[in-house]
Ligand SMILES: Nc1nc2c(ncn2[C@@H]2O[C@H](COP(=O)(O)OP(=O)(O)OP(=O)(O)O)[C@@H](O)[C@H]2O)c(=O)[nH]1
């Protein structure tokens with residue numbers, strides 16, 4: 001699949017239109033550079049659209065490790081696809097290597113979260129995409145992904161419930177076993 005290109009000129013035109021729509025003057029001093037800034041900012045916060053999991057899950061090692069590996073508290077900044085405002089929190093990503101004992105670099109798990117969070121998203125899909133790409137690319141015996149986020153669309157507008165957290169999980173393979181799952185959850189919560 002070819003990478004979608006970010007169209008800066010189009011984004012700038014759209015921001016200029018939006019400024020008109022809210023009754024602002026995009027040509028006034030303080031706003032002159034705003035369309036270009038917002039376009040650059042959107043290119044950055046949607047950069048995951050131009051990437052796929054295989055771009056980041058590159059380094060794998062044959063370590064013969066067959067116990068769970070868990071990276072917790074990975075910072076998440078994503079964008080709610082309904083309102084285009086951020087949702088933010090943490091992701092916990094764990095897996096039990098496959099029978100070949102192949103593992104990946106720890107940072108790659110955090111990069112994987114970035115691939116799927118840097119785009120318009122819903123939290124449920126983000127959670128499943130991270131889990132399923134690990135299943136596909138690492139062939140692990142089990143995977144657990146738990147994501148806890150606060151959605152600014154529920155905080156700064158609409159229902160206005162600051163502090164409300166949404167928790168989603170995706171569990172695959174041996175981590176569905178109640179004992180293994182409980183061990184993973186105790187590491188995440190503890
Ligand atoms: N399931 C799910 N819902 C989300 C997510 N992000 C935002 N939403 C919800 O998407 C819904 C969109 O509802 P709509 O009724 O179409 O939009 P709205 O009128 O702006 O809704 P309010 O936010 O209730 O004011 C809202 O209930 C949001 O809370 C997400 O990641 N997952």
Ligand SMILES: [Zn+2]
Nearest residue numbers: 080082083153
């Ligand atoms: Zn929203």
